[in-house]
Amino acid sequence: MIEAVGLTKKYGDKVAVRDLTFRIRPGIVTGFLGPNGAGKSTTMRLILGLDAPTAGSVTVDGLPYAAHPMPLKVVGAVLEARAVHTSRSAYNHLKALAATHGIPDSRVADVIDMVGLHEVARKRAGGFSLGMGQRLGLASALLADPSTLILDEPVNGLDPEGIRWIRDLLKALAAEGRTVFVSSHLMSEMALTAEHVIVVGRGRLMADMPMADLIARASTNVVTVRSPQLADLAAALAGPDVTITGADGRIDVAGLSPAQIGDTARDLGISLHELTPKQASLEEAFMDMTRDEIEFHAASAAPVEEAGSPT
Amino acid sequence: MSASVQQPATDHVQVAPVSQARVVRSEWIKMRSLRSTTLTLLAAVIAMIALAWLVGWATNAHWNHMDPGERATFNPIDRSLAGVNLAQLAIGVLGVLLISGEYATGMIRATLSAVPRRLPVLWAKAGLYAAVTFVLMLVSSFIAFVVGQHFLASHGTTLGAPHSWRAIVGTAAYLTLIAVMAVAFGFAIRSTAGGIAALFGLLLVLPGVGQLLPSDWQTHTLPYLPNNAGSALHSARPDPNALSPGMGLLVLVIWVVLALAGAAFLLKRRDA
Numbered sequence: 001m002i003e004a005v006g007l008t009k010k011y012g013d014k015v016a017v018r019d020l021t022f023r024i025r026p027g028i029v030t031g032f033l034g035p036n037g038a039g040k041s042t043t044m045r046l047i048l049g050l051d052a053p054t055a056g057s058v059t060v061d062g063l064p065y066a067a068h069p070m071p072l073k074v075v076g077a078v079l080e081a082r083a084v085h086t087s088r089s090a091y092n093h094l095k096a097l098a099a100t101h102g103i104p105d106s107r108v109a110d111v112i113d114m115v116g117l118h119e120v121a122r123k124r125a126g127g128f129s130l131g132m133g134q135r136l137g138l139a140s141a142l143l144a145d146p147s148t149l150i151l152d153e154p155v156n157g158l159d160p161e162g163i164r165w166i167r168d169l170l171k172a173l174a175a176e177g178r179t180v181f182v183s184s185h186l187m188s189e190m191a192l193t194a195e196h197v198i199v200v201g202r203g204r205l206m207a208d209m210p211m212a213d214l215i216a217r218a219s220t221n222v223v224t225v226r227s228p229q230l231a232d233l234a235a236a237l238a239g240p241d242v243t244i245t246g247a248d249g250r251i252d253v254a255g256l257s258p259a260q261i262g263d264t265a266r267d268l269g270i271s272l273h274e275l276t277p278k279q280a281s282l283e284e285a286f287m288d289m290t291r292d293e294i295e296f297h298a299a300s301a302a303p304v305e306e307a308g309s310p311t
Numbered sequence: 312m313s314a315s316v317q318q319p320a321t322d323h324v325q326v327a328p329v330s331q332a333r334v335v336r337s338e339w340i341k342m343r344s345l346r347s348t349t350l351t352l353l354a355a356v357i358a359m360i361a362l363a364w365l366v367g368w369a370t371n372a373h374w375n376h377m378d379p380g381e382r383a384t385f386n387p388i389d390r391s392l393a394g395v396n397l398a399q400l401a402i403g404v405l406g407v408l409l410i411s412g413e414y415a416t417g418m419i420r421a422t423l424s425a426v427p428r429r430l431p432v433l434w435a436k437a438g439l440y441a442a443v444t445f446v447l448m449l450v451s452s453f454i455a456f457v458v459g460q461h462f463l464a465s466h467g468t469t470l471g472a473p474h475s476w477r478a479i480v481g482t483a484a485y486l487t488l489i490a491v492m493a494v495a496f497g498f499a500i501r502s503t504a505g506g507i508a509a510l511f512g513l514l515l516v517l518p519g520v521g522q523l524l525p526s527d528w529q530t531h532t533l534p535y536l537p538n539n540a541g542s543a544l545h546s547a548r549p550d551p552n553a554l555s556p557g558m559g560l561l562v563l564v565i566w567v568v569l570a571l572a573g574a575a576f577l578l579k580r581r582d583a
Contacts, residue, residue: 049427050420051582066427069328075424083421085345085412092344093421099337100425102327140421145324 001026001179002047002148006056009042009203016042018203019056024181026147029174031194031211032183033286039203040183041080044152048077060148072101076141080152080183082133083140086126090117090136093125094143101144111139130157138166148179155189167193187286191215199289206289214286223253223261226274233270237261250274334431338439345412348405352443355401355486356451362394363455367462374466387468388478388547391459392452395482395545402444402486403514406493407506409436414501423583433578437494437571444490449483474547477556481545484560488567489514492537495570498578514538537566 002024009017017039024030034040045051047058049066057064060074068074084093094108112121115135120128125136134157141149151170155163170193174180184190190197190211197214199207207214226249227233234244234251242255253261258277265272327333342348370377370390377385413419426432456479460467470476493510500506514537521533533539534554543549543559554562 045582048424050423070326071329071427072425073326077424079420081417081420083417083419083424085341085416085418087347087412087416088341088344088418092340093418096337096340096344097421097425099340100329100333102325102333104325107324144326 001062002058002060002150002181003062004043004047004056004058007043007046007053007058008055009039009046009051010054015203017046017053017200020200020203020205021056022198022205022208024179024198025196026179027174027177028195029170029180029182029193031190031197032181032200033185033187033190033197034183034200034206036185037202038200040200041152042203043200044077044079044150044181044183047150048075048079070101070144072097072103072144073146075148075150076144076146077150078134078137078141078152078154079150080156082137084125084133084136087124089122090125090128090139091121093136094139097140098143103144107143111142114142115139131159131162134158134162134166138169146178149173149181151180151182153184154182155184155186163189199286201289214289221254221257222278223256223258224250224274224276224278225253225261225272226250227265227270227272229270232268233261233265236264236268236270252278329426329428329431331431331434334426334435335439337425338432338435342409342439342443347408347412351401351405351408352447355398355405356447358397358401359392359394359448359451359455360458362397363391363459364462366390366393367459367467371462371464371466384548385466386546386548387460387463387466388456388472388475390463391456391467392478392482392545394451394455395486398448398451398486399489399514400511402448402490403493403510404507406440406490407497407500407510408503409440410494410497411501411503411506415503419583429578430575433494433498433571433575437491440494441487441491445483445487448486449480452479452482478545478547481556481560485541485545485563488541488563489537491567492570495567495574498574499570535562537563540566 002022004020004022007017007020008015020039020043032040032043042051046053047060047065049064059065060068065071065075084090088096091108091112094111095105098105098108112118115138117132117135117139120132125133128136134154138151138154141151149170154166154170158166167189170180170182174195182190182194184193194211197207197209197211198205199214224246225233228249230249230251237244237253237256239255242253244251244253246252258275262272262275367390370385410419413422422432423429456470456475460469468475493506496506496510500509518533518536518538521529521536524532530552534543534550534552539550540554540559540562543553544556544563546553549556553559
């Protein structure tokens, strides 16, 4: 369980995170969406106590992260920027982290196997591919078997097989009752992984709702229709709440369900060559929600940097 | 790499609270597992011993060509421990690098996520590096002394001579305090170039700049600079204006404590 109350972070006079209040529940995967510079990485750094909030507070399982006697047991995190010394082997990296919490070497070997890094564990981490780096990050996050996992863009640099592996792993971890908080700019990926979603734009909370609601909320209910007798069909469908647009043997109908259109066509003996409900994608829902923020962002003379790397 | 999904083993992961001793163990693993650590420490050891041999041999070979002034200031103990000036470069650079390397690679985020109270990391790094430096440099100074006296031959002296042991232990103590100061500078400045520049600016450049002060000011300031205080501690035949060895040690310790306090304050206060 992660709880933020009025969480605010300024770097100089730039506001990276503005008055965020949210609660991330255990047992499900919660997605964290927002365009670049929205404050996702900053929020995660604030949760881990790497940065101190300018105002407000954030707790994990009821306490600030740093107040827990066994922090790695509380939160396992994979931040977007790599957090490994490039000259050290993956094995020694994990061993050093494990030593801070008295975690035995056998567990280090276990997490290495779990993420599939066995063959390269003794090699310099600096030579790792992006995907291997993500796996090593995940291994360190899982080291102490934490009750909460925080992952910043975990599928970055993974091949399709690796992406599916992460997706299944995150769902499995959530199903075990853990809190799983994942940021991604890949909206379609989030739609497949996250049950709940928090959307931020320019550091502000834009939405905090089930993923299904986010998609439904921006849904426009447009149906694309093709038919050899398009003019007749268009005339029959016309009505006060119906908008019909298009030409070239194809129309887009707003205000009627595919079932209503299909039934009308059948009643008139008109054959249909296509009847496609256009579901708003998560991308579209997300764009709708953050459009104003992005325009404002683009027009702003002093754009807010991606707050994860203020140095 | 296998992409198969394995369920994390939820049972029986043995986890204990973070403690200073556990952080020291972790830092020990980190220090041992970087080749640059071993190589730089080896460079310091070689600098101490090889210079004793070289300087001892050269002094002996050219003794008859040395002018009387040079012979008057000659001290066999200091001559054999001349490597301290080179060794302090290696020790200082490595001390900064132990910390700046973590900031440069991002490792510091992993370190501070595991130990979010932060200060145990500073104490562990400084303490461990001090212990390693003291042991290595005590042995190296001793060997350098023996090697140096051997090659100085008839111009050399013995362990029983006054100041011999104080110079040997003082050299190790000076390098140890420089090691701790370097770690503090690493935490305070965080970048390799900046940390090294600041450390050696204080150690090597400031005494030279101090020479530009009016001479009656110099006597009240220059002996208190870390390098000169260190000289008073480890030189068998110090500069006439220098502090006493005990006072030199005290002044140097104060410098190191101030540097550590500044580093602790910044580490605790700044965003990682």
